[in-house]
Amino acid sequence: MKNIPLLSRLGSWLLLATICINYLGGGYELVLTAALISIALITLPWITREFVSLLLGILLVIPALAFLPVVIRGNFLPAPKLLIGSGLLLLLISLWSLARRLLWQTVFKKEGAAE
Amino acid sequence: MRGGTTIIAVATLVLVVMAIQYPLSTTFPIGGDAASYVTKSRHIQEVWQSRYPTAQLILTSSALLPLSWPDRFIWIMSLGHMATGLALGFLVFRLTRDTFATAAALFFWGLSITGIQRHFEDGTLAQLWSLPWLLLWLESIYSRAWKRSYGMLLATITTHPFSGLLVLLTSLLFLMQLVIDRPAATREKKQLYVCAGLTILLTLFLSSILLLRPTIVHDNSDHLSITEAIRSAHGALLLLAPVGILYGLHTVRSNRVGRSVMIAWVAATSFFAFNDRLNIGVETNRFATYFFLLVTFGAAVAAPYVLRHAIPLRLARRFVLTTLAGAMFLWTWSDNAAIYNFYESPSRYARLHRDEQAAFTDLKHLLPANSVLTSSEANRHVEWLPILTGRTWYATPAAEAVWHGDATAWRNYARERHFTHFVSLKHTEEPPEPLRAPGHHFPKVYENNAVIVYQLL
Numbered sequence: 001m002k003n004i005p006l007l008s009r010l011g012s013w014l015l016l017a018t019i020c021i022n023y024l025g026g027g028y029e030l031v032l033t034a035a036l037i038s039i040a041l042i043t044l045p046w047i048t049r050e051f052v053s054l055l056l057g058i059l060l061v062i063p064a065l066a067f068l069p070v071v072i073r074g075n076f077l078p079a080p081k082l083l084i085g086s087g088l089l090l091l092l093i094s095l096w097s098l099a100r101r102l103l104w105q106t107v108f109k110k111e112g113a114a115e
Numbered sequence: 116m117r118g119g120t121t122i123i124a125v126a127t128l129v130l131v132v133m134a135i136q137y138p139l140s141t142t143f144p145i146g147g148d149a150a151s152y153v154t155k156s157r158h159i160q161e162v163w164q165s166r167y168p169t170a171q172l173i174l175t176s177s178a179l180l181p182l183s184w185p186d187r188f189i190w191i192m193s194l195g196h197m198a199t200g201l202a203l204g205f206l207v208f209r210l211t212r213d214t215f216a217t218a219a220a221l222f223f224w225g226l227s228i229t230g231i232q233r234h235f236e237d238g239t240l241a242q243l244w245s246l247p248w249l250l251l252w253l254e255s256i257y258s259r260a261w262k263r264s265y266g267m268l269l270a271t272i273t274t275h276p277f278s279g280l281l282v283l284l285t286s287l288l289f290l291m292q293l294v295i296d297r298p299a300a301t302r303e304k305k306q307l308y309v310c311a312g313l314t315i316l317l318t319l320f321l322s323s324i325l326l327l328r329p330t331i332v333h334d335n336s337d338h339l340s341i342t343e344a345i346r347s348a349h350g351a352l353l354l355l356a357p358v359g360i361l362y363g364l365h366t367v368r369s370n371r372v373g374r375s376v377m378i379a380w381v382a383a384t385s386f387f388a389f390n391d392r393l394n395i396g397v398e399t400n401r402f403a404t405y406f407f408l409l410v411t412f413g414a415a416v417a418a419p420y421v422l423r424h425a426i427p428l429r430l431a432r433r434f435v436l437t438t439l440a441g442a443m444f445l446w447t448w449s450d451n452a453a454i455y456n457f458y459e460s461p462s463r464y465a466r467l468h469r470d471e472q473a474a475f476t477d478l479k480h481l482l483p484a485n486s487v488l489t490s491s492e493a494n495r496h497v498e499w500l501p502i503l504t505g506r507t508w509y510a511t512p513a514a515e516a517v518w519h520g521d522a523t524a525w526r527n528y529a530r531e532r533h534f535t536h537f538v539s540l541k542h543t544e545e546p547p548e549p550l551r552a553p554g555h556h557f558p559k560v561y562e563n564n565a566v567i568v569y570q571l572l
Contacts, residue, residue, distance in 0.1 A: 005424075008424050009425065009427075012420070012421040012422075012424035012425035013425045015354065015358065015421055016422075016425050018354055019350070019351045019354050019355075022345060022350045022351070022354065023350065023351070028342055028346070031345065032345075035354050035357075038358075039358055039361070042362075042420075042421070042424070043361055043362075043365075046361070046362070046365045048365075048368070051361075051364075051368075054361075054364055054378070057378070065386075065393065068393045068394075069392075069393050069394035079322075081394070082322075082390060082395050082397045083319075083322055085386065085390065085393055085395055086287075086318075086386070089382060089383070090284075090287055090288060090291060093291060093292060093378070093382060094291045094295060097291065097292040097295040098295050100296075101295055101296055
């Protein structure tokens with residue numbers, strides 16, 4: 001675990017360098033890749049079960065949102081589509097909260113319910 | 116602590132200086148919506164009929180200032196920018212208890228005055244003034260100050276309905292998480308159900324009013340381009356923001372309500388800002404501002420963390436920080452100055468031309484008090500006519516048959532509508548042919564380089 005602060009420091013250095021490269025006109029792909037690597041390095045020390053659950057939530061919601069256009073495609077007007085989209089987002093967040101709670105109650109039962 | 120106070124004081128100074136650069140660099144409001152807000156704010160009874168009553172009320176209260184309405188608008192916009200920066204700083208401080216992060220929030224928001232945010236350039240006073248309430252609502256939820264949160268919710272909805280819609284969706288998302296997370300059959304859970312039910316009803320009510328109106332913008336072409344934003348002067352904020360948002364969530368992990376509301380805020384803001392990517396396409400231009408507010412928040416939370424980890428030596432960190440902040444300040448100041456100069460330049464015709472302004476002021480003294488003016492809708496500069504002349508004004512829409520009629524048609528049209536004068540802006544149009552035809556059916560009562568006025572009755 002001793003190397004985690006070092007990784008975090010490396011990530012911070014890389015992120016600062018990425019910002020400088022970006023201002024100096026670096027390629028978009030290079031900047032984005034370096035930013036993602038630095039974010040991964042920085043967040044490593046925060047890996048707790050709460051954080052894992054958050055990342056799982058993001059991983060659940062993002063692909064689901066990608067399917068939204070397919071679900072709401074149709075002859076609806078855009079405004080009702082926004083409402084349908086909001087409803088689906090609500091459903092996704094609820095599902096994630098439910099999955100998280102069930103996970104906590106079963107896998108982490110000994111450590112308490114939700115926290 | 117003293118160092119923390121100093122850095123907050125410097126950041127606040129940057130916020131104030133950037134905000135007052137607008138009134139000090141311009142002589143007249145920029146942005147197409149400015150005249151519309153001023154028109155409705157001059158009479159208190161029109162304030163309550165507006166879609167933005169709280170914003171209009173704020174502008175109306177500026178009547179106490181010994182300034183003209185255009186100047187009042189400019190100063191109220193500047194104050195709105197400052198109020199948003201202070202509210203953002205307060206939220207960041209409540210979440211992180213870090214004076215460096217608070218200063219970063221004030222500083223970053225101070226720099227986002229043009230380019231990344233378009234409130235000044237579009238004159239969107241109501242949306243700008245809704246942001247402090249939105250941020251204070253988030254803070255009140257985080258602090259579990261429920262009564263205050265109701266007040267902030269109401270203030271947000273009545274200042275700008277889009278901000279209200281965002282707050283309501285955020286409420287729904289976070290209430291749902293709380294309902295699911297809470298242990299069963301508690302009194303609090305029943306209260307949460309009631310709150311969730313009321314929020315759903317309020318959301319549907321506001322949505323039905325807001326989204327089903329015919330003027331809603333349905334546009335899939337107005338993409339919020341992350342690529343362009345990263346390449347702009349504010350690219351650093353976008354690169355820092357993901358770290359800050361994740362770090363913010365990590366910091367508030369022990370506060371169940373705080374964590375839930377933050378997740379909900381991030382999800383709702385991203386959903387609205389990128390709704391065009393989901394094949395929806397509703398007002399993405401207007402929703403983008405909330406995304407950049409979130410980005411500024413994330414960047415402010417991330418900046419101290421990244422700098423402290425990258426540069427542990429305090430003296431070196433201060434040197435790097437001063438150099439970076441100084442460069443960003445000068446770059447943004449210069450960019451803003453170029454934008455204000457663009458609008459001030461008479462050759463650009465990007466806001467009310469000086470000659471038009473002079474003409475409208477002359478008409479105030481020249482025309483009888485009961486005059487009723489009309490004009491085309493060639494551009495939005497004519498919206499300043501009732502404000503600067505003090506006379507009643509109605510536009511003649513392009514669809515009116517009179518535009519294709521002769522002198523008699525114009526006379527009949529004027530009699531029916533009680534229009535006494537026709538005002539034409541020379542930069543964008545020629546007056547209708549029957550009005551300027553020889554024979555002087557309609558006497559020319561005023562002319563300068565930019566404006567010509569004919570008497571109709």
